[in-house]
Amino acid sequence: MAPPWLLALVGYSVLPVGITVTLWATAPSPWSSTLWVAMGFGLLFNVVASVLVWYYDTTVLPGFFDEVRELVVEESMADVERLAARHQRFFARRWAYTAVPWTVLILTTAVLATDFQRALGVAGAGDPVYPIYLAYYLWGGLLTGVGFHGMLTTVRCIREFTDAVDLRIDPLHPDGLGGLGAFGFLAIRTTLLTSLGALLLPMGFEMAAGQRLEWLVGSAILLYTVFIAGTFAYPTFRVHKVADRLREAELNRLRAEIRGLPGQLSAAGDGDTAAVDNRELAVQLEIQRLRREYREYADVKLYPMSVSILAQLVGSVLLPLFFLLLDLALSRVL
Template identity: 40%
Template sequence: MTADSGASDRLTAGDPLEQYDYGSHWVSEQISRGALGIQHPLLVSVLKFGLVWNLLAAAYLAVADTTFSPGYLVASGLGLLWVNIAPYLIWYYDERVLPSFFERLGEILPEEASVDELAEKYTTMFAEPQPLVAAFWTVGTVAIVFAGTDVLRAQGMVGTGSVFIWTTYAYALFIGLVLSHGFMGPVLTLRLIGEVAEADLQIDPLHPDNLGGLSTVGYCAIRTTLLYSTASLFLPLLFRFSAASASGIVIFAFATVYVCTILGTFLYPTLRVSLRAHTLRDTALERIRREYRQVEAEMQTPDRDELSELNRRLELQRLQTKYQNFNSVSLYPLQTSILARLAGSVFLPLLFIFVEFYVPKLI
């Protein structure tokens, strides 16, 4: 598709989100094409990307000659659940989170050319393959499977079931090579909002979000954080594998770092935009103060008449109201709904840590 044809398509598209969609990752494209006449993206994700692993898991349960540990089955099931939904989450970030952010960005960045430029840059960036990211996560997932080989053998991957060790390695490769692209979401969001923070933001003190229009930043950050936090579904399985070769404190430290990165994915971009907005507001308030003092000085001139006096008093009242509106608006993009979602994204990994480390002691 050429740039001109792409622009034409966006202008005539029925969905306003398509205006800022300059490209799609190949996983998103596969989800959008549907499967077997099904168009629902979540179901397509399961059919196209999860079905093979679901069938292999069923075969493993049927063939392996062992009594499975309930904890291992639950941990494996949670990990498999994430593998089924992860392609959908990539599609959702690519086709919903980013375009909707750019659609609302015009409220605080009114120059359409700037919004369009950012949209083209970052949607294209997400659509491109990321070999270094894939290589990093592929090495990591394969290494985790290697470290957990004893656990896999204890769960029936011996004898006729030993073939499933190799399918588990294939499973790790799939996660590293394909699903790891989802972790580009937080990186891209941090870079995107960081660049937005450097722009000449327009704070609207009368915006219905009561945040000067900055809620669009908060919603983009929290949606990215929620998507990123779903990877905690793999924590229980990681605990099982790591317990065979590392102490509990190492596992706890890893999980703590992960929770901190979840918080950082939300807090860093929102704090950066908030600081920038405060700077811009201080500049605006100083400008209003200068205008106010100038009108006051004009009222002291000896050649004033009643009409000009009235006009100046009205101007003073207008400037005072404008100053109060700017000064009272909250510039941290945090609403109750956003706060609840942030708590939920942090709660999930903390729940797994609690179950892994404390529930057995209580029992």
């Protein structure tokens, strides 16, 4: 049997591929090279984003709660279950609050882009292909809107999680981040979903070219780049602050224990020499153990950022800028 992601890829590809082929086949004249580039990237977005939305809903968000359970104290486990159900329900049922207004804006832009319609071969509202043209932007608008909704879900989830749940730091966790890697991976996967909208930028340039609005698209790209970085920076920085506070409390506890042990030895007073030696040895071993634990807590990185996460973040931020440079290059070559 085929893996679920492949079934999702095939299933979600039918509509955008069918619409794109129909628009191309019914065009009275061949598309320009830049239009082919724009529609190609648009098709890639519609296919890949559909699968990523499905993946976020079925794997990323549920997987996050599975991973963080090992960082939660027993008393807060019920809060984890409550938050997991709440945010999975929020993403699955409340997406329309974000996606519908955004889709209306996208459809309005598509209706007003008359020069772009003519370039595609769509003759206007009376053209039989016009509903198919609008369906293309309906699908793309819903996908980008759901992507923004995923970003809101992640930010809400991490914010409420850090407020309501008592965490603990594991300095020996395999991720090398005290166990906070789960937060970083949730944030970066959401950032990747958000940044995928950059694939639509070539189409945005094509639509703006006919309306002489290239400057507006360029400004939007810069804001979009900052927005992408912010979708990762805000939740991860919030987690870092909470974890740093927990570490400081743990270091203070260990420091107090280390300083208190010699006093316990002095309070024990004199006695049998062998017993005193044994007590001194036990105290020294305990001090060594506590100092080792202290160093482990002091040295652990508590910002949920690994090399792989950093590479994905850089790619997400640079993707819109890449398409800006691509458009400038194509405008000179073609």
